[in-house]
Amino acid sequence: MEYKIVLESFEGPMDLLLHLIDEAEIDIYDIPINEITEQYIDYITKMEEMDLEVTSEFLVMASTLLEIKSKMLLPQVDKNDGEQLEMEEADPRLELVKRLVEYKKFKYASRELRNYEEIQKKVFYKPKEDLSIFTKEEEELEQIDIDELVKAFNNILAKSKGKEPLMDIDKIQREEYTLDECMEKIKRKLKYNGKIDFQHLFDNECSRQEIVVTFLSLLELIRMRYVVVYQEENFSDIIIKIRK
């Protein structure tokens, strides 16, 4: 007869290790590395038997455990200088313990956030009223002079000047920013308020290439009629808005 063992699912090797440590009720700072390694390897063997995918991360951790285990078997030498050994050298477990403790903190924090989430799921918000009937049509791009956009673009470019060396023409460089990526980025920035100031499209740290590609993506988005750009009045900031 076939029977199934229910295996708890873990978020990864750290999660599994923490579980084993909790289960065994041992001090995280004094892990009996022998036992834990054995249990850990047991567990991933079971995973394999059950045709669960054992990702490489689990295997990396297994080898880390084995490495620590073997280091702990080695006699401690080199104390002849009378110098005290660094903690790391003294206890091969320390590095792992540090990582476990760090991970545990966030694991707990995420449980706490889960409670917050449960409460907030019970809250309702009202969608924004459709105010488009009140919007004046002439606010759209058709009313903005393309020169204004180019001027604003030059301002941004001027700001970034001197931040990077002149391009090395001998070498062909890989495209760091693709149009698609930048268009996605603009869309994401627009997602929150539905509009954004032209200046805010660019971080202060923007490279020249990033600026150019972002600007091209903006033009592309305008062409696709995804956004409109407008100005409240002459010389004021240029606003980019999602077209409804």
Place this chain on the structure above:
Amino acid sequence: MDEREIKAIIEALLFVWGDPLSLNDISKIIEVEEEKVKKILKNMIDEFDFNRRGLKIICLNDNYQLCTRPEHHQWINKLTQEKDIKSLSTAALETLSIIAYKQPITKNEIENIRGVRCDKALDTLQKKGLIEEKGRLERTGRPIIYGTTTEFLRYFGLETLEDLPTLKDFKIEESDIEIKEE
């Protein structure tokens, strides 16, 4: 304009806007300085709570929004067929809490803490608008750095990032072991 009128207008604005409305916008619209608007809004929040109104005003990083109270959920639910609203996966939530406390942070740093790859989780979180790219680090590979959004605050009912639950401090225990080993 007396304060009662101002409050009424703000309530109307929040109702129409639906989304979080910034203090700055409100102040510009009603032509009252921000400091004063902020005080009035604080009063409104208290009054809404005190009178046990069905709606409340929440504040997210100086943005204000109307919403219902969680305790009325069971009644509101009767308007519709009950359905469980999807929660974040454990992986996404773990990733998100690391970002929340350690932002700005790169993908690599998150993965070092979690010990697993986080591409999928990051993608989900970004699609849900809970995190966003905050720029790039000026070092090899120019890795993207991530941070949380205002939507993140709303999603968990926090006013600012300072309202995050305090990380359990393990430092005391750490000093413990040193004593033990001596």
